[in-house]
Amino acid sequence: MSMNVFGFGFSPSIALLVVVSGFILFKSWNYILTLFKPALVLAPGVPVMGKPDDTSFEDAVREGDRLASGPSYPDGVYQIALPSMPHVFYPPKAMRELFASTSASFQAHTSDILLGKYTYQGEENMELKAGIRAMSNNLDVVINSFEADVAYAFDTVFGSCDEWTTVDQIWPATFRIASIMSSRPFLGRQLSRDPEWFTAVTEYVRTLSDAVGSLRPVPPIIRWFFESRLPWIRALTKARDHMEDLMMPVIQSHLDRYLATGKDFKSRRTAAIHSDGGELLDWMIPEYSNPVAKKLARDEVTIILESVMNISGGLSHSLFNIAKYSEYQEPLREEYEEVMHEFGGLNKAAVFKMKKMDSFMKETHRLNPPSMMAIMRKVVDPNGMQLSVGPRIPYGTLCAVSADRANMSPEFFSEPTKFDGYRFYRMRQAPGEEFRHQLTSTSDSEINFSLGGRACPGRIFFSALEKAFLAHLLTHYDVRVKPGHENEESRYIDGIRVVINPKAIIQLRRKKNV
Numbered sequence: 001m002s003m004n005v006f007g008f009g010f011s012p013s014i015a016l017l018v019v020v021s022g023f024i025l026f027k028s029w030n031y032i033l034t035l036f037k038p039a040l041v042l043a044p045g046v047p048v049m050g051k052p053d054d055t056s057f058e059d060a061v062r063e064g065d066r067l068a069s070g071p072s073y074p075d076g077v078y079q080i081a082l083p084s085m086p087h088v089f090y091p092p093k094a095m096r097e098l099f100a101s102t103s104a105s106f107q108a109h110t111s112d113i114l115l116g117k118y119t120y121q122g123e124e125n126m127e128l129k130a131g132i133r134a135m136s137n138n139l140d141v142v143i144n145s146f147e148a149d150v151a152y153a154f155d156t157v158f159g160s161c162d163e164w165t166t167v168d169q170i171w172p173a174t175f176r177i178a179s180i181m182s183s184r185p186f187l188g189r190q191l192s193r194d195p196e197w198f199t200a201v202t203e204y205v206r207t208l209s210d211a212v213g214s215l216r217p218v219p220p221i222i223r224w225f226f227e228s229r230l231p232w233i234r235a236l237t238k239a240r241d242h243m244e245d246l247m248m249p250v251i252q253s254h255l256d257r258y259l260a261t262g263k264d265f266k267s268r269r270t271a272a273i274h275s276d277g278g279e280l281l282d283w284m285i286p287e288y289s290n291p292v293a294k295k296l297a298r299d300e301v302t303i304i305l306e307s308v309m310n311i312s313g314g315l316s317h318s319l320f321n322i323a324k325y326s327e328y329q330e331p332l333r334e335e336y337e338e339v340m341h342e343f344g345g346l347n348k349a350a351v352f353k354m355k356k357m358d359s360f361m362k363e364t365h366r367l368n369p370p371s372m373m374a375i376m377r378k379v380v381d382p383n384g385m386q387l388s389v390g391p392r393i394p395y396g397t398l399c400a401v402s403a404d405r406a407n408m409s410p411e412f413f414s415e416p417t418k419f420d421g422y423r424f425y426r427m428r429q430a431p432g433e434e435f436r437h438q439l440t441s442t443s444d445s446e447i448n449f450s451l452g453g454r455a456c457p458g459r460i461f462f463s464a465l466e467k468a469f470l471a472h473l474l475t476h477y478d479v480r481v482k483p484g485h486e487n488e489e490s491r492y493i494d495g496i497r498v499v500i501n502p503k504a505i506i507q508l509r510r511k512k513n514v
């Protein structure tokens with residue numbers, strides 16, 4: 001008699017066969033990988049820090065930074081033995097040179113790390129970037145979009161919170177909030193609130209992580225043979241295609257509307273805006289001379305990955321820090337209420353005036369950037385790359401600078417390891433400094449969004465979203481660290497990534513009468 005195992009109607013013998021075959025497949029794959037284990041081939045003569053099987057490369061980077069600052073090692077270049085993606089680290093004195101080098105490319109780096117062939121990461125997409133810039137230039141519209149979904153996002157993720165409610169996994173919570181709040185301006189209300197859409201985004205991120213983990217260790221020379229046959233790659237393309245299928249009707253309706261009515265408005269400034277969200281589409285469509293739904297879906301897939309992971313990481317650290325450093329809660333809430341009183345609602349001018357909150361966010365970001373690497377590049381010149389320091393490094397090498405060397409530099413910041421939520425607020429009080437030291441500012445001491453004209457185009461969007469998130473939190477909830485976890489820090493290093501500490505646990509309680 002057939003038994004329903006896992007709800008799929010498998011018989012026990014088939015289930016056993018599946019488990020045993022899976023085990024054999026897994027073991028054989030690991031064996032194949034050991035045969036082709038890639039050597040750590042980087043720049044000869046450059047010291048290697050860490051070992052490929054390290055689970056955290058924090059000590060390796062610290063050691064590299066320490067050595068590279070000393071007199072015995074004047075060039076200051078070292079390499080980090082990240083498994084299957086070793087990186088050459090350049091010192092701060094070569095940062096602008098690396099940034100400006102035409103021998104190395106950010107797009108090639110992101111395409112390499114995030115499997116651009118399947119995820120579209122690293123493609124040159126001018127129209128998408130113009131759409132993102134339009135979101136920053138029309139911040140009032142985007143802020144309305146955030147506000148329209150922020151309460152819904154909190155209710156969906158945290159529930160009623162009538163009593164103290166424990167959030168023992170911050171990242172999955174902020175991932176869902178990031179997905180809801182960003183999907184509305186990207187694609188509209190229908191998808192931002194659709195659980196099937198959220199499941200599709202989650203599945204895409206999960207399968208990408210599996211695919212990267214299984215594909216990267218395979219040397220490129222034999223990758224072409226395996227690649228499309230691998231179950232992880234198939235799962236990734238299936239998840240991506242599912243997202244595209246779900247978004248296609250929304251894209252088509254924006255496109256039809258534009259073609260029917262808006263075609264004369266050939267400028268993103270005058271593009272008609274959909275009342276139900278999806279503004280990014282309305283600003284992106286006029287950028288194309290011949291807008292096509294399939295290409296717009298591709299742009300959306302690119303931006304969703306680029307943004308949701310970064311936003312959820314940023315929100316996670318802020319959520320824990322506002323609970324941990326509870327003395328900031330009342331002043332930040334007061335500041336928000338003052339600007340609301342002055343402007344009658346949240347808008348571009350109001351978020352600019354929330355300087356204490358901005359400073360709190362920037363300090364959190366300084367100590368918790370997304371990665372210990374900044375200015376990430378891949379050498380694309382067939383002749384390699386030669387900077388003024390270090391040897392010529394070969395074509396294909398991944399490189400970066402140590403983010404902490406700027407973020408934690410005593411030259412830039414007094415007591416650099418200390419959390420000082422008003423650090424940047426005070427800096428902005430100095431005459432002529434009001435517009436500097438914002439979360440979104442970039443300079444030699446502020447490199448987490450990269451530098452100058454090539455810096456992250458989504459950072460203004462992120463900053464406004466985080467303010468809407470924190471303002472809602474502070475006005476509707478009491479928040480505290482779960483008793484017993486007060487000494488935890490939000491920063492936790494997973495490989496080279498800076499993620500939220502799994503022991504960073506908070507509790508929320510809805511305020512009465514709001």
Ligand code: HEM
Nearest residue numbers: 106306307310311314448449450454455456457458461462
């Ligand atoms: C905490 C939040 C974020 C961080 C830390 C971050 C950081 C970065 C960094 C470091 C780069 C590389 C720039 C370079 O080296 O050339 C980048 C690129 C990019 N970011 Fe962000 N980002 C964040 C959020 C977002 C959001 C919310 C969006 C979209 C709305 C976005 C869209 C992009 C795009 C499209 C690029 C590629 C730019 C290009 O190809 O030139 N990012 N981001």
